[in-house]
Amino acid sequence: MSTHTTLHVLPRSVYYSVYAALLVLLLATVGAAYIDLGAFNFLVSMAIAVIKAVLIMLIFMHVRYSERLVWIFASAAFFWLAVLIRMSLNDYFTRAG
Amino acid sequence: MDLLGTEVMFFGGLFTGFVVYRFTDPRAFALASRQLDILMGTINTFVLLTSSLTMALAVRAGQEGDRKGQVRYLLLTMLRRPSSSGSRRASTTRSTRSTWSPAPRSAPRGCTCRRTRRRSWSSSRSSFFVFYFFMTGLHALHMVIGLGVMAAMVVLANRGRFTPDYYTPLEMTGLYWHFVDLVWVFLFPLLYLVELHK
Numbered sequence: 001m002s003t004h005t006t007l008h009v010l011p012r013s014v015y016y017s018v019y020a021a022l023l024v025l026l027l028a029t030v031g032a033a034y035i036d037l038g039a040f041n042f043l044v045s046m047a048i049a050v051i052k053a054v055l056i057m058l059i060f061m062h063v064r065y066s067e068r069l070v071w072i073f074a075s076a077a078f079f080w081l082a083v084l085i086r087m088s089l090n091d092y093f094t095r096a097g
Numbered sequence: 098m099d100l101l102g103t104e105v106m107f108f109g110g111l112f113t114g115f116v117v118y119r120f121t122d123p124r125a126f127a128l129a130s131r132q133l134d135i136l137m138g139t140i141n142t143f144v145l146l147t148s149s150l151t152m153a154l155a156v157r158a159g160q161e162g163d164r165k166g167q168v169r170y171l172l173l174t175m176l177r178r179p180s181s182s183g184s185r186r187a188s189t190t191r192s193t194r195s196t197w198s199p200a201p202r203s204a205p206r207g208c209t210c211r212r213t214r215r216r217s218w219s220s221s222r223s224s225f226f227v228f229y230f231f232m233t234g235l236h237a238l239h240m241v242i243g244l245g246v247m248a249a250m251v252v253l254a255n256r257g258r259f260t261p262d263y264y265t266p267l268e269m270t271g272l273y274w275h276f277v278d279l280v281w282v283f284l285f286p287l288l289y290l291v292e293l294h295k
Binding site for chain 2: 009019034041045046048049060077080084
């Protein structure tokens with residue numbers, strides 16, 4: 001990948017703060033799991049997982065500081081994943097019985 | 098990035114399958130999920146997140162051409178590895194492997210009736226553990242591969258191969274590693290957490 005020529009070296013503190021945020025989110029997701037929120041348990045834990053994933057991708061994986069092409073590749077993967085899941089669920093949950 | 102795109106699809110298929118089965122029989126999945134040890138799962142996640150941090154710092158050392166830093170952070174990242182799979186093994190052996198492993202020879206404990214036993218293997222509860230073992234197993238396989246790649250990186254870094262102008266292999270290793278972490282970020286709540294109140 002040729003992107004690293006455009007990268008600037010992030011200060012260590014950025015990595016440590018992202019790490020701290022990830023740990024807080026980990027505790028939050030475990031804590032939220034113990035509270036009965038009904039259907040929202042699923043949504044809350046997935047929302048937290050998405051936030052964690054975005055943090056890891058943007059900072060640890062340097063997507064935030066990369067060129068547009070990397071953004072396109074990264075989002076294309078998740079876009080197709082969304083299509084895959086959506087279509088499969090459409091199929092399964094619209095069948096009778 | 099190409100490789101990681103295909104990896105997203107690879108794990109994505111499994112996630113889709115898991116979600117479909119979960120909504121087809123939510124009660125059985127909830128019962129099965131509660132057999133897992135949340136503390137162990139949490140420790141495992143913590144270990145993985147930490148190894149992601151040290152990996153990011155190793156890549157950063159690569160950007161700076163800091164040879165010692167690269168080696169140190171790579172070794173730290175690798176150190177975390179066995180402890181992580183160890184805790185996963187513990188989290189499965191404690192209650193689940195003996196009772197709910199999809200392997201046919203071990204029947205559920207306290208289950209004497211042959212018919213019930215057989216039925217339980219075709220039930221969704223054991224299909225939860227098919228997903229559990231397959232997905233965590235596949236994840237573990239990725240970690241083992243990562244370990245091998247990282248060992249090679251340590252050797253290269255130690256020889257001073259990576260400079261601020263050229264550290265692409267190191268960066269690739271980092272991307273791969275963070276991806277493995279990313280998968281676990283979704284696996285952990287799906288397998289361990291979302292079913293506590295069903």
